[in-house]
Amino acid sequence: NAGVTQTPKFRVLKTGQSMTLLCAQDMNHEYMYWYRQDPGMGLRLIHYSVGEGTTAKGEVPDGYNVSRLKKQNFLLGLESAAPSQTSVYFCASSQGARQPQHFGDGTRLSIL
Amino acid sequence: ILNVEQSPQSLHVQEGDSTNFTCSFPSSNFYALHWYRWETAKSPEALFVMTLNGDEKKKGRISATLNTKEGYSYLYIKGSQPEDSATYLCASSGAGSYQLTFGKGTKLSVIP
Numbered sequence: 308n309a310g311v312t313q314t315p316k317f318r319v320l321k322t323g324q325s326m327t328l329l330c331a332q333d334m335n336h337e338y339m340y341w342y343r344q345d346p347g348m349g350l351r352l353i354h355y356s357v358g359e360g361t362t363a364k365g366e367v368p369d370g371y372n373v374s375r376l377k378k379q380n381f382l383l384g385l386e387s388a389a390p391s392q393t394s395v396y397f398c399a400s401s402q403g404a405r406q407p408q409h410f411g412d413g414t415r416l417s418i419l
Numbered sequence: 420i421l422n423v424e425q426s427p428q429s430l431h432v433q434e435g436d437s438t439n440f441t442c443s444f445p446s447s448n449f450y451a452l453h454w455y456r457w458e459t460a461k462s463p464e465a466l467f468v469m470t471l472n473g474d475e476k477k478k479g480r481i482s483a484t485l486n487t488k489e490g491y492s493y494l495y496i497k498g499s500q501p502e503d504s505a506t507y508l509c510a511s512s513g514a515g516s517y518q519l520t521f522g523k524g525t526k527l528s529v530i531p
Contacts, residue, residue, distance in 0.1 A: 338517065349423070349508070349521035350463075357517055365518055397462065404517045405451045407465030 309333050313398050313411035320388045320418045328383040328414050330398030338401045339381035340365075340408065341373060343394040350397065356381055388418045421445050423511050425522035432499050433530050439495045440525040442509030446490030453519060454483055454494055455508040463508060466494075499529045 311332045320326055330339065337358050342350040352365030356375040370392060372384045381400075385392060395415050399408040424443045432438045444452065451470050455463040467476040472487040480497045496503055506526045510519040 340519075342521075347523070349523045350510075351521075352518050355517060363517070366520070399463075404512060405468060405470055407453065407468050408455075408463075408519070409465070410462035412462050 311398055311400055311409050311411035313396075313414050315414060316412065317415045318417070320385075320416065322388060322390060322418060324388050324418075325384070325386050326388065326416075327385075328396055328398075328416075330381045330383070330400075330411060331379055332381075332398075332400040332409070333379065334400060334402075334409065335378070336400035336402050336409070337378075338403065338406075339375065340399045340401075341371070341381065341383045342397045342399065343367065344397060344413070345394050353383065353396075390418050392416065393418045421511055421513060421520040423509060423520050423522040425507075425509055425525050427525060428523070429526040429528070431528045431530060434499060434501060436499050437495065437497045438499055438527065439493050440507065440527075442492045442494070442511075442522055444490050444492070444509075444511035444520075445513070446488060448513045448515075449487045449490070450512045450514045450516065452485055452487075452492050453508075453510040453512075454492070455510070457506045457508055457524065459505070466507075494525075496527070499527070501529045501531050503527060504529045 341353040354373040359378040454466040457463040469485040474485040506524040510521040
């Protein structure tokens with residue numbers, strides 16, 4: 308059972324580079340989310356989607372863009388990476404707002 | 420953005436002890452309260468989603484209660500085992516919002 312799969316698992320970028328993180332879920336969930344985890348902080352929501360073709364801003368959206376062209380995929384983009392975006396990124400999905408979220412294994416991103 | 424607080428930040432208990440910790444959240448406009456277990460090097464795993472005042476949920480030795488009028492939830496672990504060692508996260512959402520706001524977690528260490 309794959310569940311939620313994130314790629315890549317690790318990445319090191321230089322300041323100013325761009326990259327895309329991919330999240331794929333095989334549970335036919337409507338809702339998908341991108342979070343970041345930083346030391347001493349709770350999981351913070353970056354962007355989320357409530358269905359194919361929809362996206363919305365979360366708590367910390369600046370510097371990130373997202374797309375949900377297919378129901379099973381949710382992409383997180385960094386157009387011009389900054390050291391402040393060094394973090395562990397988690398993707399999650401759920402069937403609804405009152406349903407439990409299923410998390411991927413995370414992507415550790417370092418920006419030098 | 421909601422203010423979700425968890426206490427204590429960390430605790431150590433002996434194997435066999437029972438323990439509990441607290442999550443507080445805004446009581447106005449409440450929608451749902453989630454509990455997750457997050458083991459080191461893994462991804463958060465859903466324990467409970469609670470929506471009704473007075474709700475009580477149980478999963479093996481772990482149970483949770485919810486008081487939406489005063490804005491708190493307790494998580495109880497009966498007869499702690501070393502495999503219960505993890506960080507326990509709670510998260511709350513408000514009505515009309517698809518966003519979960521996570522607390523910083525309670526890190527539990529069970530000493531054999």
